[in-house]
Amino acid sequence: MTSPTRTTNTESQSANRTADRAQVMPTAEGWEQQRTSEGRPLLQFASPRAKQPPQHLADLSLEERQAKLKELGLPAFRAKQLSTHYFQHWTTDPEAMSDLPKAGREELASAVFPPLLTEVRRLRTDDGNTIKVLWRLFDGALVESVLMRYPGRITLCVSSQAGCGMNCPFCATGQAGLTRNMSAAEIVDQVVAANRLIVAGELGTPEHDQERVTNIVFMGMGEPLANYKRVMNAVHRFVDPVPMGLGMSARNITVSTVGLVPAIRKLADEDLPVTFALSLHAPDDELRDELIPVNNRWKVDEALDAAYDYYAKTGRRVSIEYALIKDMNDHAWRAALLAKKLNERGRGWVHVNPIPLNPTPGSIWTSSERPVQQEFIETLRAAGVPTTLRDTRGKEIDGACGQLAAAE
Numbered sequence: 001m002t003s004p005t006r007t008t009n010t011e012s013q014s015a016n017r018t019a020d021r022a023q024v025m026p027t028a029e030g031w032e033q034q035r036t037s038e039g040r041p042l043l044q045f046a047s048p049r050a051k052q053p054p055q056h057l058a059d060l061s062l063e064e065r066q067a068k069l070k071e072l073g074l075p076a077f078r079a080k081q082l083s084t085h086y087f088q089h090w091t092t093d094p095e096a097m098s099d100l101p102k103a104g105r106e107e108l109a110s111a112v113f114p115p116l117l118t119e120v121r122r123l124r125t126d127d128g129n130t131i132k133v134l135w136r137l138f139d140g141a142l143v144e145s146v147l148m149r150y151p152g153r154i155t156l157c158v159s160s161q162a163g164c165g166m167n168c169p170f171c172a173t174g175q176a177g178l179t180r181n182m183s184a185a186e187i188v189d190q191v192v193a194a195n196r197l198i199v200a201g202e203l204g205t206p207e208h209d210q211e212r213v214t215n216i217v218f219m220g221m222g223e224p225l226a227n228y229k230r231v232m233n234a235v236h237r238f239v240d241p242v243p244m245g246l247g248m249s250a251r252n253i254t255v256s257t258v259g260l261v262p263a264i265r266k267l268a269d270e271d272l273p274v275t276f277a278l279s280l281h282a283p284d285d286e287l288r289d290e291l292i293p294v295n296n297r298w299k300v301d302e303a304l305d306a307a308y309d310y311y312a313k314t315g316r317r318v319s320i321e322y323a324l325i326k327d328m329n330d331h332a333w334r335a336a337l338l339a340k341k342l343n344e345r346g347r348g349w350v351h352v353n354p355i356p357l358n359p360t361p362g363s364i365w366t367s368s369e370r371p372v373q374q375e376f377i378e379t380l381r382a383a384g385v386p387t388t389l390r391d392t393r394g395k396e397i398d399g400a401c402g403q404l405a406a407a408e
């Protein structure tokens, strides 16, 4: 479906240059987008399923673990021992816990390490350097994580919700709606499980024998900032030093959002220098209102202001994600408008990551053609905005950005 290029006053000048280029507007094809009674795409902030999994050691801070052990009639120092098994040795097997008294060891392990993730399926691609795992949660909900080996780093793309309530029509996860928020431990356990896969030699060819997940991106299923408290709790487990947590660097953890402005501002105040990514996908409200339904609540400029303030507070350079969709958002005038909006706020605070759209079952949209991608990138670069095309992994196994749908 195409419609003539629509422009607003401020954009009309640059739009003229590409007046002959088609303007495809987002429409759901092959699936029905849930709408509100006023006809707007439905946004789900509250999870329909409230019940959370049993509490796990990884849900708790060290002090909370100590309190919990006291409750169980055990000395507080057991908290550190149990934490070492989980966060340092990635084990929950009572047989391996020879520093705990044999009597009651099994009961203790099952009390603090209830099984949270059951592997349903594992798919591999890129010569074994990319693995997607489908997990079943305690209530049958399904989520996916994607593990990727790159030279010098290993990245895990984690899910933070079963499904997603943000309803973006080009994303497979959004098409299914929200099932529920994941607990902090369900998020953390994806990383621990990935570390186990790595030590078992499952991920391509090891570079050395101390390998583990070095980078985490909240780019799996879900909108992390819609599950703020549990996601932040999980981030604390990632960065807390071993054995309190996994001892990772906050800089190597990326939180990606559709643009929940109050939550972005809260994140900036956390004193945790995580990397921040904004899924923008359009610099103009007219298109973004359709492409990212949450834009009806917080507009492009508000999201960019919050992203800039994140940089100003933390000193961390922000990423802008931009899926290039043929004839929809890939016009050179949009690249120029994006550059203008970024430069207006300052220099050196941001870089842009265009991603050629990955196909999803419910949409007929396709990725921009090479020369158009190139023109888009060049336009941004010429305006002084650092821009790198994202190499997406895992397309062959439906494990790339926007393709996670978790069906059995």
Ligand code: SAH
Residues within 6 Å of the ligand: 166, 170, 171, 172, 218, 219, 220, 221, 222, 223, 224, 256, 257, 258, 277, 278, 279, 321, 322, 323, 355, 356, 357, 358, 359, 360, 401, 402, 403
């Ligand atoms: N909800 C968060 C986290 C998910 S991240 C967010 O939207 O940022 C997943 C990233 O992949 C987001 O930037 C998302 O916009 C992008 N994405 C979604 N569908 C895609 C698709 N079909 N092709 C390429 N990227 C896609």
